[in-house]
Amino acid sequence: MPPDAPVLALTTGEPAGIGPELVLQLMTEEELPGRIVAIGDPRLLAERAATLGLEVALRALAPGEAVPPTRPGVLPVWPVALRRPSHPGKLDVANAGYVLETLDMAIDACHRGQADGMVTAPLHKGVILDAGHAGFRGHTEYLRDACGIEEVVMMLATDSALHARVPDWQGSSALRVALATTHLPLREVADAITATRLERILLILHAGLARWFGIATPRIAVCGLNPHAGEGGHLGREELEVISPCLAQLRREGLALDGPLPADTLFTPRHLAAIDAVLAMYHDQGLAVLKYAGFGRAANVTLGLPFVRTSVDHGTALDLAGHGVADIGSLRIAVALAADMARRGAAAS
Numbered sequence: 001m002p003p004d005a006p007v008l009a010l011t012t013g014e015p016a017g018i019g020p021e022l023v024l025q026l027m028t029e030e031e032l033p034g035r036i037v038a039i040g041d042p043r044l045l046a047e048r049a050a051t052l053g054l055e056v057a058l059r060a061l062a063p064g065e066a067v068p069p070t071r072p073g074v075l076p077v078w079p080v081a082l083r084r085p086s087h088p089g090k091l092d093v094a095n096a097g098y099v100l101e102t103l104d105m106a107i108d109a110c111h112r113g114q115a116d117g118m119v120t121a122p123l124h125k126g127v128i129l130d131a132g133h134a135g136f137r138g139h140t141e142y143l144r145d146a147c148g149i150e151e152v153v154m155m156l157a158t159d160s161a162l163h164a165r166v167p168d169w170q171g172s173s174a175l176r177v178a179l180a181t182t183h184l185p186l187r188e189v190a191d192a193i194t195a196t197r198l199e200r201i202l203l204i205l206h207a208g209l210a211r212w213f214g215i216a217t218p219r220i221a222v223c224g225l226n227p228h229a230g231e232g233g234h235l236g237r238e239e240l241e242v243i244s245p246c247l248a249q250l251r252r253e254g255l256a257l258d259g260p261l262p263a264d265t266l267f268t269p270r271h272l273a274a275i276d277a278v279l280a281m282y283h284d285q286g287l288a289v290l291k292y293a294g295f296g297r298a299a300n301v302t303l304g305l306p307f308v309r310t311s312v313d314h315g316t317a318l319d320l321a322g323h324g325v326a327d328i329g330s331l332r333i334a335v336a337l338a339a340d341m342a343r344r345g346a347a348a349s
C-alpha cells in the first residue's frame, strides 16, 4: 500500500451492535484499500476481539500521529471512551454520547484534512433519541447539520452499480436508489416533498453521479409519490402540482429526467435498463427494492457533503451482535467505495 493512500476514518457505531466486530473482522483481511483508522473505545474493541477469537492488535494513535499504512491484523485507533461498559445486544442510553462523539471526531478529522473520508458502522437511532438527543434522525441528517448545509442526498448502490454506467439491467441486480426524503414519519412525507427540496435533491444527485460515478450525463427516473403516480390527479395531486413542474424546469436546465413514474412498475428491468439511478420519494419506497436486489452487497453514500462519507446497507443487528456471524460484505464495499471516492476527489482537486 502506498504511504499516501487515502486515510479513512471508520466509526465503529453502536457499541452493542455488530459494528465493532465487523470493523475488527475487516482488519484481518489481506487486501484493504486506504489507510484505515477506527474511531472507538480500544478496550471495547479488545474485548470483542477476544470474545470472537479475532487476532487484531489495537494501536491507539496519539493526537497528530500519522495514520500508518494498513497491515492485516493491526488496527490503528483514535480513542473515544465508552461512558459505560457495553454488552453485545444490550442498548444503553449512557453510551449515546459516545456514539455521537465518534461521529464528531470523524467529521472534525475530515474538515481538518486529517482524514480523506469517513465510513460509518451502524448506530442505533432509537437509543440516541431515548438518551435525549431530540431531533436526531440518522448519520445523513447529522452530517448535513454539522456541515451547515441545506440538503444532502442519501443514495444506496449495489456493488455492480458502484463505478460507472451499468450496461444491461436485464437479469442484473445493479441498482442505484436515492431518496427525496430520508428518516421521516410517513405522515409527514407528502408535505416534505416541495419543489425547492426536489430541485436541490435532483441537482445534488445529478452532480454526484457525474463526479463520483463517472456518468457525465446521468439519466434519473423519478418515482411518483402516490399509487400509479397519482392516476392523473385522482389518487393524489403531488405529481401534478409539485413533481412534474419541478422536473419540467430541470429538464429545461439540461437534466435528463424521466417521470414522475409509478414506483411499482419503475422498478422493472425494462424501465431500469434506460436509467442510471432512481429517485424514490421516501425511505421504504426505494430501499425495500434496493435491499431485495442486493442486501449485504450494497453501500450507502451521502452526496453533497464537503467530504466523502459512505456507510453500510444494514443496521445494528442487535440479534447477531457478539456472535461473529454478521456478514461483512457491505462494510467491505463501503470502505472500497470511500477509498475510490477519496482518490477521485484528490485527483480532481
Ligand SMILES: NC(=O)C1=CN([C@@H]2O[C@H](COP(=O)(O)OP(=O)(O)OC[C@H]3O[C@@H](n4cnc5c(N)ncnc54)[C@H](O)[C@@H]3O)[C@@H](O)[C@H]2O)C=CC1
Binding pocket: 018, 120, 121, 122, 123, 124, 125, 126, 139, 311, 312, 313, 314, 315, 316, 317, 318, 319, 320, 325, 326, 327, 328
Ligand atoms: N447506517 C446506519 O447507521 C443504519 C442504522 N440502522 C439502525 O439500526 C437499527 C436496527 O435496525 P433494523 O431495522 O433492525 O435493521 P438491521 O439491518 O439492523 O437488521 C435487520 C435484519 O437484518 C439482519 N442483518 C443486519 N445486518 C446484517 C449483517 N451484516 N449480516 C447478516 N444479517 C444482518 C439482522 O439480523 C436483522 O434480521 C435501527 O436503530 C436503525 O435505525 C439501520 C440502517 C442503517
Ligand SMILES: NCC(=O)COP(=O)(O)O
Binding pocket: 137, 138, 139, 140, 141, 287, 300, 311
Ligand atoms: N436505511 C438507511 C439508513 O437508515 C441509513 O441512515 P444513516 O444513518 O446513514 O443516515
